[in-house]
Amino acid sequence: MRRAEALLLALTALPAAACQPGERPVYLTFDTGHMEVAPLVADVLQRHRVPVTFFLANERTKTGGSSLDDQWAAWWRARAAEGHAFGSHTWDHDVWQADVRGGFRVRPTAGDHAGKPRTLDAAAYCAALARPAERFQALTGQPMARIFRAPGGKTSPALLAAARDCGWTHVGWSPAGFLGDELPSETYPNQVLLQRALKNVQPGDILLAHLGIWSRRDAWAPAVLEPLIVGLKARGLCFATLRDHPRLGAAARAS
Template sequence: MASGPWTTRRADRRRLGAAVLAAAVLVAAGPAAAQDCAKPVYLTLDTGHMEVAPLMADVLRRHQVRVTFFAANERTKTGDGSLGSAWAAWWKARAAEGHEFASHTYDHVYWRADLPGEPARFRVRPSAGPTEGRDQAWTAQQYCEEIGRSAARLEEITGRKPLPLFRAPGGKTSPRLLAAAKACGWEHVGWSPAGFLGDELSSETVSNAELLARALRNVRSGDILLAHLGIWSRRDPWAPAVLEPLVAGLKERGFCFRTLREHPQYAAWIERKGTEKR
């Protein structure tokens, strides 16, 4: 068959058309492909002193991993609190990457005990803020407002509405506290036994190599994993040594990373609360 400028242009148009069609198919299949995951895990990161936060963000970006951040306004090694103006650009960048956000209470408030009587009251102790280290007696409404303060600040910084979820500092709760929080629109999220990644443990007691090996050995599909954006008490930081090999190792074992928006235990709650005005 003779060839010339016209046949060349026609072939170019065919190749272009095929490329456009292939791209359209990929775009259309994208969300479905993203959901096609037989072994999901859900990495969650709580705030901390933030020194390792830039490094952790770099690892997540390189490996295209999206996580759920639980944020409180904790003391940091540089700048103001972790939800202060010094870290606002960092949070905005994470929102642009598609991560999810939820409350860790604003002043990192630990539940200490239920108080007797009605209505529900709790003894709590903030580890940040103006009443740091002092026990307080709070009503259920005060506790709900504390959860909401962090969510409101996250939305102010990122422009993205946080999930209607929260994590109590230390995971310390009671059935009464959980019921009170849920009544005002907040579902609590803990972590899986194997999902405790150990960055809060003493590095003199358990090494980073041991923590990595333990996680790679024990994590199972559906687990919620927990680590922090810096732990004051651990001398040998966890994140620089463990985060990247953990992510790579889990991927090699067939795991994929999802946010809590996609978790089967919370997805319906998130969708329902998203249609309500808080």
Template structure:
């Protein structure tokens, strides 16, 4: 009996220790979240961004367009498919949305319900183009179709208009085909689009660390052609660690209260 009792006590102690260890290992709830997002770009810093996120255990949301890359291809081509596949499979639970296929910037509404846009990619890059509401919806859907083909996963029904440029009519047209727009907080504009000679990395970092507050959506890119001194990972890593030191944490837009209803998240 004594031997059996000792065995039961050892077993109970082991169960309690395992439960305590699991509780200690479980991540704390994110009570003061910020929402780090990336739009596609020339992809030159994409692997570095992914590595920082992995090292710091930070989930992020990515908005996809088929943009020209430094290697002469496109951000959603077969060369980059394995990278997107690995990112989508990460246990960090990254999220993904649309940025339009050819990176169409809204210019004006048209009386017939369509839109004047200017794509920066594709066969009509740099030219003024007219899109009907249905054609704009198709532009939003193309990255979703490609992402599913690359990863087997669906994009969130969220999009970011290139440059954040929209109108009430464009937002209504996108909403009618199931897409909700995501902008960013004023302090969340991380400045990687700005010229590095006027806005050096240390200045951008200092401004971001001082201004960002819980609930802010942050925006950066996976490579900006015009910036000579790359923002990532030089600013990204100290930004993440600095925000953590302020008691902030990171979540994807799945958890953002403004989009939970649209996403069907309780």
């Protein structure tokens, strides 16, 4: 990292505020996406000092690159400096489709084979999990936790077992934590999604959002993100990374 960039991060990155003893945490997580809203998300998180967990895949972006290319290096370094947590989302955003002889049929939505189903054996799936971690460490100098989120949340017992065998723990989300930014704006406008989350999210829930969804017309973030943070805090909830989760914390702290 250049000295000037390091100084800028030191001056601008506010450490995320941890929950205090006795407070009721929720765990906000972001999967990568087209990244157009990523700077806006970062601004909201920093202003409200909210720590989150990011799950990284090398997805296509609206600027014609990918979410883990050099264009985004400074952005990821800044998030690491702020104290957020990080996990894998597979390199090519490989969506599990079925268990097959010899491994798993997946459909990547990114990379050279996007949209073309392929079969990965256990070793290849583990490599797909490890590659974002290697890239993240190269970008930030920090190790990634050994946690992952399967794209779309689609898994099988065999896939989860294969991931566990190479040291990875899967992280899903709570039913009320599905914040709906993948849903069509026409039938699920932002105000509906906001009110639903404010009503239904409970202490201990893992919340799911993205750094941009191609199919959504009206961006969820920051339109919903900021009032959601304010509203949940008003209900007496606080935000923590998965490093502080009672069940997943050990895995989220491992590197």
